[in-house]
Every structure is written in structure tokens, then in C-alpha cells.
Amino acid sequence: MELNYLRAFFEVAKAGKFSEAAQKLNISQSALSRSVSLLEESEGVILFDRSKSGVTLTAKGRDVFQLCEDLFRTEKAIENLCRNVQETCEGPLKFAATDNVVNDYLIEPLHTFRRKYPKVIPSITSGSPDDIVNSLIHTDNEFALLFAKVALPNIEYQKISSEVMTLVCKPEIWKECKSSSNEKTIKNILEKYGYLCSIGALQSTRPKRVVMELFGEMPQVGLEMNSQEAQKRFCLSGEGFAYLTRFMVEDEIKKGLLFEVPVDNPHEFNLWLAYRKGRQLSLTSRTFIEHVTKYVEGHL
Template identity: 30%
Template sequence: MGRINFDLQELQAFVAVADRSSFSQAAEDLFLSQPALSRRIDKLEETLGVKLFERTTRRVQLTNVGRVFLANVRTALDELEGAILGVSDLAAHRTGIVTLACVPTAVRYFLPDVLRGFSERFPKIRVRIHDESAQDVLNLVLAGEADFGINFAGSEDPEIDFLPIYREDYVLAMRPEHPLAKRKKLSWKETAKERHISVSRSSGNRSLIDNALAGIEKHPAVFYEVNHVSGILALVEAGMGVAAVPRLSLPQHPGAPVIGVPLVNPPVYRTLGLIRKRGRVTPPAAQTLFSMLQQALITGKGSPS
């Protein structure tokens, strides 16, 4: 390819379409007509000499080359924004942006206090948070689209540095009036006759439980499967059965419609960790937030009571 000849608007158009997976929605976001947006994408593809999107009447999706290019463009745009805001300010942690990927549990219980302190110290630094599933968080960190992550997955990935910070036990979720609700703890064998609700077999939560129960003679029977823990809790609240869930997924307020009893024999738990792509240099502002989270979570200041 010869001299690079495209402008910032074309890159912004590309990111908008990639984020929305839709030309019409991206055009609305950018206050453009759809033909004008299409011309920008066409020009960018022509300049690069590659197709960035596969387009059908039903959907728009990135090509393999487009996915790689997207990660690079996001990085370039963030770096450009930092340069515009001022190199000296960015180096001094006075302006900039940090991109963090984390599971929803972290957003609810671990992030608020630390982000509040971070914002008080560095009020002009913006934080972009991707609250996604464990696998999506891992993928964002591996792709370089997030500076670091808070996740339950990644400890066995050779490309990931995993710093464990919190251990979360699994409990049996049920309605407060359930006959087992007054128990202090329950063995898995004691739950075998209950109607269990579970996430699908593709879920990391399901794999963790199945592996832990591999040596149990009689497994609990799963009567209902859903894709997310929030769906499990909705069915438990409706009285459809019980479910093994991470403790922090339960509502924490008094009088909650779902309660949890610790599970033993065997106990099942998952470990939350700060994750970074191995060998990747963390930008200064992101490193500061990473260190603050590490300190707060290890000392318990950022953990749920």
C-alpha cells in the first residue's frame, strides 16, 4: 500500500459501524445519512485494499481483517485523544482514558469505592467500563481492547497474568419459605431431590460446578436451563426450584425474595482476579487504577461487607 490517505472521520465511521453492527444505527449516532456513511466505509476499504465488513440484508459483521483493524484503530484513536489533551497532562495523570473490562459482579461490588477515590485524585481521567461475561472480558483483554480486566477466567491462559484477589463461595439459592432455608449449610447430596435450575453447559459457572461434582455419586437433576444467572434468580424467586449460584449474585438487602445456604461436600468456589495480557505495557493512568484496585481488594476495602 502506498501513502496512507484517509481521515479521522472515516476511522470514526468504521468504529461506529463495528460497535452497532448496523449502518443505519451508526449513521444516526454520527448524524449522517446512511449513503454518506457508506461512502466513508467504501473509501476506507478502497484505501486499505481489504474488506472490513461482511454485509447482508440482515446483518453487518466484521471480517477477520476488520476485527484486527478495529483493535488497532481503537488504540490509535485513544492515543490521538491523549495527544490532543496534552502529552504533559497525560504523563502527569491529569487527563486521559482508561479502558477496563470486568464481570458485572465487579461493577456492583468492587468498583464503586475504588473509582470514587480514583476520580477524586484524577478528576480529568475518564474510565471506559466494559461489563461483560467472563469469556468476553478475557477476549477484550487478550485483544488489547481493554487495559486490564477483573474476571473469574484467565488463570490458566498462558497469555494472561492473573492476580487472585477474592474467593467467592457458591450457595444454594431458594425462597425464604423453602424447607431448607433455615439450614446453616447443605451437602450436595441433600439437594439431590430438589428441582435444580442451572445455566447452560456452555457457561463457565456450569463447568465449574460439573467439575467439582465429578466424584459425587448422585448429581442433582437440572429441570430448567437459562443463559444467565439473573435468569436463574428470576425462576428461583418465582418458586420454580433451587439453584447453585455464586454468593454475590444474590440480592443483599434485608427481606430479599431469594436467600442462599452455603454448599459443602464438596464446597465450590471461584476466584476473582485482576488480569492483564502478558508482556503488554500498561499505560500510566491504567496502571494507577490497577494498583488502587489491587490494594483495595487485597486489604478488603473494596470488597462487599
């Protein structure tokens, strides 16, 4: 197999377009296209689905792309070793995280990390758990940070920390619906305002079990949205109950903006590090993950 053909394929896969990859490699677009075609012909595979807007990897192409990442990272490591070059923490830091992780976990550690490593350039993809885990397969994001595992066969998970959940609502709502017991007050609020949850969450096995354990019955849904940050904001506006990590609403509870509802045995959710199986993370990514882990442990 011709290594230059693999490199041509690799650059096109990263760029998503032949024109951009050709510019980076400083060769003509026709020469680049020919190299990729020769690779596909010699190995009897189709690596790209081609369209006017660019290219997307086929299933086989994704597998080859993952191996190419390891191949060219190893090639670079060998080159550095032979030239006695010390790997440094610099350059792009490409990862994905759910919005609540970005807003409530990463602001301060990312700030201190950038002060320590000013040559690192973070690039963060935010979205739902499904979106960000899929970005590990379809983009060059190295890892993801999220609270929910997404079941994909080629993704590995590593626990970073556990976070206690808390049920919250606007204090005025609690006072308005106050009854002879907390259980009756909770029922009154659910009937009048409802429960804020992710879209389709109550049809999923674990979220359904969690709310059943929390309320003793399936609650009336007030609003559905996939953004936990949005759930918190709607809760602050008085739209009902939200069940969020305590870390996420700690400041609002202390300031009296949200009321922490007393519940027995609140659940814990794990903060997960997700990455593709067999992928060796760069020094920059490994250093940042260690930095975030220490920060989270220090604030538990």
C-alpha cells in the same frame, strides 16, 4: 503505507459508520470512504464488511485495528513527550465485566475512584463471559473483569484475586427438607427444588467436575440462567441451591436471608483481568485496575 489512510480506517472502525467517523474527522464522507478504499487497494486486503447499517471488521481488519491502537497511542505518547505534557488520569474508561462483578465488586471501588478522578468517564459493558471477552475484540473496550476464562488465542489473562464459593439456599427450604444428615437434606432439596446454574454449564468440563465434587452426583437442574445475579435472586425466592462466590452473598447470609450449607472443601474461583495480547492499557485503565485490586484485597 499512507498514515492518513490508516487513521481514516481507525476512526471508521471505532465508529462503525463512515458518516460518524467523517463528522469526527471533519471531512466529507466520500473523501473518507475513498481513503479507506485506497488503503485496501494498495495493500490488497478487505478490512471492512460493508452494509446499509454500517461496517464490521473482517478478521484481517481486526488485526490491523489492534495494531492501529498501539500505533496511535504511541504517536500520542511521543507528542506528549516532545511537548513536555504529563499524562493524566482522565477521559473515557471503557471496559467490560460480568454482571456479578459489576453488582458485587465494582459499585464501591468505582464510586471512590470517581471521587478521586472526577474527569474519568466510565463506560461499562455487561454480559456473559463470552459476550464481554468478545467485546475486547470487536469494540474499543480495553479490558474485562470476569470469573471464567474464555479460550480465545488472542486474549491474555491476569489473576486479580481468588474467591471462595459457598452453597446457599433459602433457610425455610433447609428447614423444610431437614433430614438426619446434611447429605440427606441436600439430596432432598435437589430432588424437590433442584440446582440453579448457568445455561449449559453441566455440559461443560469444569463446571460438571465442580458439581460432581460438590454433590457426589449430577444434580437435578431447577433453573438455568447465565446471570449469577439472577441465580442469587431466584435462590432468595426459594428456587433451590445456588453455588456462588461468598463475597456475592455475604450480606444475605449475615441477615439470615440465605443459609450457608456446610460443605467439605469448597471450591475457589479466580477473578481475572482479560485484555488483548500485546495491548498496552491506558493510564486511566491501569490506575483503575490497581484501585480495584487494592479494594478486593482489602475485603478478602
